[in-house]
Amino acid sequence: xxxxxxxxxxxxxxxxxxxxxxxxxxxxxxxxxxxxxxxxxxxxxxxxxxxxxxxxxxxxxxxxxxxxxxxxxxxxxxxxxxxxxxxxxxxxxxxxxxxxxxxxxxxxxxxxxxxxxxxxxxxxxxxxxxxxxxxxxxxxxxxxxxxxxxxxxxxxxxxxxxxxxxxxxxxxxxxxxxxxxxxxxxxxxxxxxxxxxxxxxxxxxxxxxxxxxxxxxxxxxxxxxxxxxxxxxxxxxx
Amino acid sequence: xxxxxxxxxxxxxxxxxxxxxxxxxxxxxxxxxxxxxxxxxxxxxxxxxxxxxxxxxxxxxxxxxxxxxxxxxxxxxxxxxxxxxxxxxxxxxxxxxxxxxxxxxxxxxxxxxxxxxxxxxxxxxxxxxxxxxxxxxxxxxxxxxxxxxxxxxxxxxxxxxxxxxxxxxxxxxxxxxxxxxxxxxxxxxxxxxxxxxxxxxxxxxxxxxxxxxxxxxxxxxxxxxxxxxxxxxxxxxx
Numbered sequence: 149x150x151x152x153x154x155x156x157x158x159x160x161x162x163x164x165x166x167x168x169x170x171x172x173x174x175x176x177x178x179x180x181x182x183x184x185x186x187x188x189x190x191x192x193x194x195x196x197x198x199x200x201x202x203x204x205x206x207x208x209x210x211x212x213x214x215x216x217x218x219x220x221x222x223x224x225x226x227x228x229x230x231x232x233x234x235x236x237x238x239x240x241x242x243x244x245x246x247x248x249x250x251x252x253x254x255x256x257x258x259x260x261x262x263x264x265x266x267x268x269x270x271x272x273x274x275x276x277x278x279x280x281x282x283x284x285x286x287x288x289x290x291x292x293x294x295x296x297x298x299x300x301x302x303x304x305x306x307x308x309x310x311x312x313x314x315x316x317x318x319x320x321x322x323x324x325x326x327x328x329x330x331x332x333x334x335x336x337x338x339x340x341x342x343x344x345x346x347x348x349x350x351x352x353x354x355x356x357x358x359x360x361x362x363x364x365x366x367x368x369x370x371x372x373x374x375x376x377x378x379x380x381x382x383x384x385x386x
Numbered sequence: 387x388x389x390x391x392x393x394x395x396x397x398x399x400x401x402x403x404x405x406x407x408x409x410x411x412x413x414x415x416x417x418x419x420x421x422x423x424x425x426x427x428x429x430x431x432x433x434x435x436x437x438x439x440x441x442x443x444x445x446x447x448x449x450x451x452x453x454x455x456x457x458x459x460x461x462x463x464x465x466x467x468x469x470x471x472x473x474x475x476x477x478x479x480x481x482x483x484x485x486x487x488x489x490x491x492x493x494x495x496x497x498x499x500x501x502x503x504x505x506x507x508x509x510x511x512x513x514x515x516x517x518x519x520x521x522x523x524x525x526x527x528x529x530x531x532x533x534x535x536x537x538x539x540x541x542x543x544x545x546x547x548x549x550x551x552x553x554x555x556x557x558x559x560x561x562x563x564x565x566x567x568x569x570x571x572x573x574x575x576x577x578x579x580x581x582x583x584x585x586x587x588x589x590x591x592x593x594x595x596x597x598x599x600x601x602x603x604x605x606x607x608x609x610x611x612x613x614x615x616x617x618x619x620x621x622x623x624x
Contacts, residue, residue, distance in 0.1 A: 156518070270521045279556040280394070283508045283533040295521040295534045300556060318517040318538060 151346050151371055151384070153326055156319040157265060158274035158297070160331035161282065163355040165262075165377070166252040166289055169193050175248050183241070187232060190357060197356075199224035204276060204305035214303040216278035222246045249277075250284040255352070259290055261377025264386040266292045273297060274315055274329060276305045295319075306336055312343040320345075330380065334367040341368075348372035348380055387609055389584050389622070391564055394557040395503060396512035396535070398569035399520065401593040403500075403615070404490040404527055407431050413486050421479070425470060428595060435594075437462035442514060442543035452541040454516035460484045487515075488522040493590070497528055499615025502624040504530045511535060512553055512567060514543045533557075544574055550581040558583075568618065572605040579606075586610040586618055 162168050172193040180187055203220030206212040225246055229237050237245070262271060272295040273282050279300040286293050297318060302310040320326040324344030331337050332352035341347050347370040353360055366373040374380045400406050410431040418425055441458030444450040463484055467475050475483070500509060510533040511520050517538040524531050535556060540548040558564040562582030569575050570590035579585050585608040591598055604611040612618045 156521070266525070270518070270525065272521065278559075279533065280508070280559055283394070283510065283557075287504070287508065287532045294525045295517065296532075301539060319521075321516075321518055 149325065149341075149346050149371055151328060153323075154269070154328045154346050155326045156270040156272060157328050157330055157348075158272045158315055158319060159293075160329070160333060160336055161273050161275040161277065161285070161291075162249075162252070163352055164330060164332040164350055165254055165258045165291060166285065167255050167355070168249070168252050169197075169355065169357055171252040172196075172248050174253075175251055176245065179241075179245065185234065192228070192232065194357065195228060196221065196224055204299075207303075208305055208308045216281075216300055217276055217305070218246065218249070218278050218281055221249060250281045251288055252285060254289040254291065255377070257376035257378045259292070261379075261381045262292050264378070264381035265384065266294070268384070268386050270294050270319070272319060274306075274311075275299065307339040309339075309343070312339055312345070315345070316343060328371070330377075333363050337370055338368065341370075346371045348374065348383075350377060350380060351375050387563070387579075387584050389566060389609055391561075392507070392566045392584050393564045394508040394510060395566050395568055395586075396510045396553055396557060397531075398567070398571060398574055399511050399513040399515065399523070399529075400487075400490070401590055402568060402570040402588055403492055403496045403529060404523070405493050405593070406487070406490050407435075407593065407595055409490040410434075410486050412491075413489055414483065417479075417483065423472065430466070430470065432595065433466060434459065434462055438514075442537075445541075446543055446546045454519075454538055455514055455543070456484065456487070456516050456519055459487060488519045489526055490523060492527040492529065493615070495614035495616045497530070499617075499619045500530050502616070502619035503622065504532070506622070506624050508532050508557070510557060512544075512549075513537065545577045547577075547581070550577055550583070553583070554581060566609070568615075571601050575608055576606065579608075584609045586612065586621075588615060588618060589613050 159165055173189045176189045199220055207214055265271060271293050273293055274297055275282050276299045279298045282296045282298045286296060299305045302314050304310045315327060316324045328346035328348055329337060329340035330348045330350060332350050332355060337347040337349060349366045349370040353364045372383050374383060397403055411427045414427045437458055445452055503509060509531050511531055512535055513520055514537045517536045520534045520536045524534060537543045540552050542548045553565060554562045566584035566586055567575060567578035568586045568588060570588050570593060575585040575587060587604045587608040591602045610621050612621060
């Protein structure tokens with residue numbers, strides 16, 4: 149597909165623009181140090197993240213009524229804390245820990261790359277986050293978005309078709325070729341392509357840590373394949 | 387109402403943050419000069435704007451299927467051009483003229499005020515604009531929003547209840563007291579208050595030009611009443 153008609157870049161955010169795993173380890177290590185809790189926070193983050201896909205699939209399949217991903221993580225947190233000997237963590241602290249998902253830091257190339265892209269393109273999130281959480285993270289990570297769209301706008305998660313249809317409507321005014329999805333996950337790009345959008349893969353081979361097995365590389369011939377947001381800006385002439 | 391629980395400020399945009407009338411006159415005067423068209427552009431803008439409320443009311447009442455306000459303005463433009471002796475304006479120029487609604491400039495106090503407010507609060511538009519148009523205007527006017535929400539998210543216009551309910555859901559996670567609507571229009575604040583939000587009035591007594599008759603002053607005791615976004619930042623301790 150030609151990318152010359154693209155006006156808006158929509159970004160997967162968790163993994164593609166922000167380094168959730170390192171951020172969570174750093175943030176919760178600080179909380180642990182203050183509260184006398186010693187844990188393998190990387191293992192904790194990895195286990196926590198396993199709740200993500202099954203929790204969302206339950207909503208998409210109709211097995212469960214709409215809940216934001218914030219709630220899916222909170223339930224998993226409440227289940228995990230006793231297993232780590234942390235039954236006594238207060239409600240305030242549980243809330244603080246769960247909100248770490250909106251205190252994540254950008255990969256080093258993200259903000260410089262997006263700032264270049266923002267001069268030519270409209271930029272928006274395209275995330276399975278809840279809406280307020282994405283607004284908070286946009287602010288925390290200084291992401292120069294012109295707009296945000298999230299799963300909470302349609303109460304379904306990627307890869308439900310309603311997510312891609314919403315992007316085509318809101319950002320393309322019905323014209324998918326005006327939109328490029330930028331993502332570190334092949335499944336997301338496959339669905340965007342099926343809905344007529346242009347596609348850009350940013351490789352994030354350490355998103356899931358040093359042992360990452362999936363999404364190490366582009367699995368289809370995406371329109372653009374790069375290793376950073378700055379390289380994407382370069383490829384798009386920004 | 388106490389404003390101490392407020393976490394998110396949502397802003398009416400046209401009139402409250404951007405000076406649509408002066409911007410349109412300046413922008414279209416430049417277009418006119420380049421194309422040999424001499425007009426009273428202020429009168430043109432005033433007449434154009436009259437299409438806004440009836441066009442939206444037709445959608446809200448169900449008389450007409452959803453159309454974005456962009457389409458309402460375009461229909462009025464096509465109706466007006468012949469009356470101004472401009473039957474021969476090309477499709478490209480009509481599109482350019484209509485897009486002026488997304489090339490509007492901020493009032494002088496808007497960006498400095500919002501930049502101060504953004505340090506403490508989540509900021510979002512809350513506008514009857516279409517979604518992409520608001521993203522374009524956010525960029526054009528350098529509005530430091532963390533998020534945007536528009537009528538196109540619910541396919542109804544203010545003051546339809548679904549607009550206020552959406553803000554309470556997306557920005558307040560069901561808690562309206564966490565949200566303050568900032569607007570230059572008393573009707574909008576009255577509906578926000580009815581839905582449980584805090585309210586701030588910014589007086590824009592020249593939004594409609596020197597002869598403005600409505601919304602010259604606060605018509606109820608809004609939580610905050612100011613004359614600029616910078617004064618709002620001051621009142622909120624930013």
